[in-house]
Amino acid sequence: xxxxxxxxxxxxxxxxxxxxxxxxxxxxxxxxxxxxxxxxxxxxxxxxxxxxxxxxxxxxxxxxxxxxxxxxxxxxxxxxxxxxxxxxxxxxxxxxxxxxxxxxxxxxxxxxxxxx
Amino acid sequence: xxxxxxxxxxxxxxxxxxxxxxxxxxxxxxxxxxxxxxxxxxxxxxxxxxxxxxxxxxxxxxxxxxxxxxxxxxxxxxxxxxxxxxxxxxxxxxxxxxxxxxxxxxxxxxxxxxxxx
Numbered sequence: 342x343x344x345x346x347x348x349x350x351x352x353x354x355x356x357x358x359x360x361x362x363x364x365x366x367x368x369x370x371x372x373x374x375x376x377x378x379x380x381x382x383x384x385x386x387x388x389x390x391x392x393x394x395x396x397x398x399x400x401x402x403x404x405x406x407x408x409x410x411x412x413x414x415x416x417x418x419x420x421x422x423x424x425x426x427x428x429x430x431x432x433x434x435x436x437x438x439x440x441x442x443x444x445x446x447x448x449x450x451x452x453x454x455x456x457x
Numbered sequence: 458x459x460x461x462x463x464x465x466x467x468x469x470x471x472x473x474x475x476x477x478x479x480x481x482x483x484x485x486x487x488x489x490x491x492x493x494x495x496x497x498x499x500x501x502x503x504x505x506x507x508x509x510x511x512x513x514x515x516x517x518x519x520x521x522x523x524x525x526x527x528x529x530x531x532x533x534x535x536x537x538x539x540x541x542x543x544x545x546x547x548x549x550x551x552x553x554x555x556x557x558x559x560x561x562x563x564x565x566x567x568x569x570x571x572x573x574x
Contacts (some may be wrong), residue, residue, distance in 0.1 A: 384565040447499035
């Protein structure tokens with residue numbers, strides 16, 4: 342089955358700096374890669390996702406890049422703010438053969454701390 | 458729309474007790490999922506369902522059971538609670554895989570924090 346590795350496990354930055362979180366996946370059939378933000382005691386919230394037919398997607402200060410050849414994708418947050426502090430999870434899903442049913446395999450998470 | 462709702466929010470069980478975690482969604486989604494999240498870890502899939510009457514095992518199904526009698530509801534049953542089942546349980550739902558073949562967004566419920574002592 343799919344395996345997703347996420348690095349780093351913790352990331353500390355100063356307000357205004359950029360933050361980058363990287364994930365690698367094992368199943369070359371994976372074609373959907375969401376990123377979730379989870380604040381303490383809350384549910385995961387989708388912040389951005391990318392499908393394998395594009396290499397990059399941007400939404401204001403957040404961007405995701407995908408390298409299918411190397412099987413890795415990254416989350417980029419620019420101009421970080423204290424409210425960006427949270428745990429971030431990457432995930433991967435495959436619809437190969439139409440039978441994955443949207444099942445997500447998650448990375449282990451990155452604790453991002455943005456210092457004022 | 459309330460989205461995905463879960464009850465209870467918190468529960469403490471004794472070893473060997475049973476309970477059902479409730480999950481409901483009002484978005485008419487075909488696909489529903491149960492995940493568990495252990496402290497400091499990512500989410501792991503327990504069971505999933507692609508429609509009423511259809512369920513299947515995920516990565517960590519042992520010790521759990523599910524049923525899906527309606528589109529809206531997807532309860533998770535713990536029969537003989539064990540300390541290893543102490544976790545936060547999240548239910549999620551999504552629309553069916555689109556005609557493009559790509560997975561649709563999964564929406565999560567608020568979670569149930571379960572402690573087994």
